[in-house]
Amino acid sequence: LAKTTQPISMDSYEGQEVNITCSHNNIATNDYITWYQQFPSQGPRFIIQGYKTKVTNEVASLFIPADRKSSTLSLPRVSLSDTAVYYCLVGDEGNTGKLIFGQGTTLQVKP
Amino acid sequence: NAGVTQTPKFQVLKTGQSMTLQCAQDMNHNSMYWYRQDPGMGLRLIYYSASEGTTDKGEVPNGYNVSRLNKREFSLRLESAAPSQTSVYFCASSGGAGNQPQHFGDGTRLSIL
Numbered sequence: 001l002a003k004t005t006q007p008i009s010m011d012s013y014e015g016q017e018v019n020i021t022c023s024h025n026n027i028a029t030n031d032y033i034t035w036y037q038q039f040p041s042q043g044p045r046f047i048i049q050g051y052k053t054k055v056t057n058e059v060a061s062l063f064i065p066a067d068r069k070s071s072t073l074s075l076p077r078v079s080l081s082d083t084a085v086y087y088c089l090v091g092d093e094g095n096t097g098k099l100i101f102g103q104g105t106t107l108q109v110k111p
Numbered sequence: 112n113a114g115v116t117q118t119p120k121f122q123v124l125k126t127g128q129s130m131t132l133q134c135a136q137d138m139n140h141n142s143m144y145w146y147r148q149d150p151g152m153g154l155r156l157i158y159y160s161a162s163e164g165t166t167d168k169g170e171v172p173n174g175y176n177v178s179r180l181n182k183r184e185f186s187l188r189l190e191s192a193a194p195s196q197t198s199v200y201f202c203a204s205s206g207g208a209g210n211q212p213q214h215f216g217d218g219t220r221l222s223i224l
Contacts, residue, residue, distance in 0.1 A: 032210045043201045043203070043215030043218055044201075046212035046213070087153065098144070098156065098161075098169070099156070100156065101146075101155070102153050104153055
């Protein structure tokens with residue numbers, strides 16, 4: 001499984017755009033990049049997934065450069081309710097869906 | 112839409128007691144997973160079941176056993192609970208392939224005294 005590196009924490013203010021970058025230098029050809037969000041006392045929640053270029057949904061955008069060695073989760077106009085831990089995951093093992101979570105990025109949105 | 116349901120939500124045990132955590136999913140997913148999350152840490156995989164009838168160890172399997180009872184249900188058992196197993200336990204399910212996201216339950220908060 002490709003190892004990922006992301007900042008431990010980030011601060012932002014309401015209304016700003018937040019970009020969280022994840023490094024995954026050893027990503028394999030078949031690996032997808034997936035981001036999850038976790039609020040306190042809840043299980044992680046799927047946000048977005050991509051393979052290359054750009055993916056956008058109603059919650060976020062995911063930017064993946066051509067070499068796929070990094071990815072950036074973009075949250076437009078964050079609000080206080082976006083305060084959470086964000087996890088970047090890459091690939092799985094043996095096509096089983098088995099994932100390894102790192103420590104994630106704790107995003108604190110301030111008023 | 113129930114998704115992934117975990118029971119119980121909270122439990123307090125004494126050292127040495129046994130306990131089974133239950134998990135059920137209604138999304139017809141092939142794969143199911145058990146994780147633990149300690150304070151301030153990311154999730155660590157305990158066991159997983161890639162399909163009905165199969166189970167495999169994850170990162171931290173010691174002290175746990177699992178049963179994939181059928182396609183819907185995947186239980187986690189602590190045979191002799193230890194204080195080091197105090198944690199929040201999450202069950203998840205997915206279609207199984209790497210491009211299918213995992214869906215998580217709300218967790219079981221387990222304290223062992």
